[in-house]
Amino acid sequence: MDYQINYGAVPVGATAAVRPDPNAPLYASVDGFVASLSSSECVFMAKRDGEPHVMTFQVLQAMDQCREFRTLDEHIARILTTIPNLGNQREGMQRVLESLIKRGLMVAEKDFITELANVAPRVQAPLRAIFIRACDRPAQLERLLISLTDYERRFRAGRHYVLLDDSVDEKNINRQRDLLREFARSTGCKVSHIGAGERRKLAERLQKALPQSRAILPHLFERGAEPRFGGGRGWNLALLLSAGARMALFDEDQRLPLRRFESARSGLDPDPNGKSFARFYRNFDGAQGAGEEVSEDPFALHLEACGQSLGALSANEAFRLDRQALRGLNLSRLSLLSPEAHVISTLQGTYGASRTESGAWMYQIDAESRADFWRDRDSYLRNVESRNLWYGVPQARVSSAVFFSPFVFDNSLMLPCTNPLGRGEDGLFSVGTSFCHPDSVVMELPLSIGHVQESERTRSDKTMQAHTPRFNHFLCDFIQRQVPSHRAGDPGQRMHLLAEVLRDLASATERERIAHLREYLSFARADLIERLQQQLEGAKDAPVYWEADMRAIVQANGKALTTKSAPRLADWDDASSERDCADALSSELRQLADAYAVWPALWQHAHEQGDKLLAGL
Structure with a gap:
């Protein structure tokens, strides 16, 4: 038996010009x-379902033209204009498609939606x-705590707040501890301050319980002498302290309230290529004033979705899937829309500074966002620094x-640790989670949270340089x-497998490691060039600047290509030689x-505790 290519990989032909009946059922193969x-x-x-179906190649060709959700009339018109020698066999093709529907090889949109919610x-x-x-x-933390004080006074949620303090300046440590105490006095909320001493205490307890973790534990969430940025340290600490439960995570430069943009709407967008949008403002007040403040408890909005199955959520009005939203979408590309898909985390957009x-x-945003980005030269020169926007x-x-x-x-099921060092720890965590839980999804809500950095950053210089990903981006x-x-x-077990895969690459010859890095950087830059060229070709009304x-x-x-x-990654020294890059890759892998190898046991112990x-810190 000669096995052919994956049916889902065959390109779809052009849609024939047929005026569709908006009330007619939609079908996809x-x-x-x-x-x-x-x-x-x-x-x-x-x-x-793995069910085998014997058919002629001509029927298979007809199925191939029906992979997008469209009416039967549209499918028939496409088939008759795409497949040779069918002539005017419209009635015969109608019977073929009806037979495929009866055999379950073509799915109606209403059945797809019903099946999604049937869990x-x-x-x-x-x-x-x-x-x-x-x-x-501390100034950023103070603003966040003020916004959380307003939240607690309004909703009287009485939540437990844990400050993961990675500061090194003793003055800042004391100030941040005082701010947390004042927040507790103002709200009556339970608070915990986890500084260097508490981290060491936790590491000692875990090392005693799991001696095999002794060497790696300090690296996972203690600062040590490492000069590099390490947002992953606090991340890993939060994952251990919340093992077996759910958690929420702030950075100190964020602030409430959540806001909802004017174009936000209820329902679930099924399009895997659905676009984000961006709007640009003169200052933070302009960004903060856009849209409307969310009147509901912001945590409750996320807690409704996080930890739930996608199918169960789709039965609710807020996440209902509209039949017309499926029109034109390829059924084979909707694999994430599974009834049992586990919403393992939720996130939202940002107003204020870019993330x-x-x-x-x-330079890759949709046309409407792009028009706002470049609307005049003065605003464009301000917008390129992405300091005051809505995304x-x-x-x-x-x-x-x-x-x-x-x-x-x-975190009721084991979430993986992330790299404690370097930027991009959030993306690495998410990719690692997808690897460990292939049936999971991340849900992004049509909300945004304030993001106010301590100083105005210049991003345009980095934008104009050759794209050089960081180590965590490479890992993603x-x-x-x-x-x-x-x-x-x-x-x-999947995490142990991933550890061995990383060790395998780390043990490659120096020549192979250099070649791997060079190939990766070439691909990353070529991909960016292609996407930018497509934007240039499509933007016919673009201003010269x-x-x-x-x-x-x-x-x-x-x-650079x-x-x-x-083949240097952005975390490594500018003067790195090829050998330096190969050695750095092995060391970090x-x-x-x-x-990764010790994390499942650490998480399980934390879950049992x-x-x-x-409470013991």
Whole structure:
């Protein structure tokens, strides 16, 4: 039997010009695999149930043209204009498609929506605490706590707040501890301050319980002498202290209230290519004044979704899937819309400062956002620094992984640790979570939270340089390529497998490591160039100043792409040689592999300790 290509990978032809009936049912053919039986027949095995169906290749061709949700009239018109020698066999093709519907090989949109919601709700874990990562920025923390004080006075939630203080300046440590105490006095809320002493105490307790973790534990959440930024330290600490429960996570430069943009709407966006939007403002007050303040408890909005199954949520009005939203979408690309998909974390957009180091993303936004970005030269020169903007989604949507920090996490099942060092720890965590829990999704809500940095940052310089990803960004791409090749169902076992995969790459020859890094950087830069070129080609009304910057970014990346230099990632020294890069790659891979290997046991012990782990610090 001659196995053919994946049916879901065949390109779809152009849609024939037919005026669709807006009330007619929509149908799409299911995804599957094909094996040849003869020169005229094949067996089609549907992915959804594994059921084999014998058919002619001509019927398979017809199915191939029906992968998008459209009316039968639209499907028939496309088939008759795409497949040769069918002539005017409209009635015959109608019977073929009706037969495919009866055999379950074409799905109606109403059945897809009903099946999605046909699942019992999950029992959601309690919220352990709200964690705040802070590091030597007491002024930022003070603003956040003021906004949380307003929240507590309004909703009287009485939540537990835990400050994960990674500061090194004793004056800042004392100030931040005082701010937390004042917050507790003002609100009556339970608070905990976790500084260097508490981290050491926790490490000692865990080392005693799990001697095999002795070498790696300080690296996971203690600061030590490492000079690099380490947002992952507080992240890992929060995951251990909330093991078995749900948690919320703030950075100290965020602030409430949550706001909802004017274009926000209820429901679930099923489009896997759904776009985020951006709007740009003169100052923070302009960004903060856009949209409307959310009147509901902001934590309750996230807690409703986090830890629940996507199917159960889709039965609620806030996340209901509209039939017309499926029109034109390829059924094989809607695999995330599964009834049992576990919403393992939730996040939201931002108003205020951008969450990125570079502004390259602003040159890849949708046409409406782009028009606001470049509307005149003066505002454009201000907007390129992305200091005062609104970034979010107009409707709830799900992804397998995201590259910004989630707000609420379901840590009732083991969530993986992240790299304690370097930026991009949030994306690495999300990709690691997707690897450990392939049936999980992240839900982004049509809300935004304030983000006010301690000083105005200049991002345009980095934007105009050649794209140089960080080590954690490299890991994100590397891990995502591993997901399809592993089958283990237990997340702890999958994490051990991932540790071995990292060690395998770390043990490659120096030449292979250099080649791997060089190939990765070439791909990353070529991909960016292609996306920017597409924007240039599509933006017919672009102002010259935008075009000039776009071409400069393309040229900078093109030059880096064709220049043979040491394959350096952004975390490494500018003067690194090829050997330095190969050695750094091995060292960092091994260190993270050691963390991945011991993490399942650490998390399980923390889970068994429950609230006592946090209470004992």
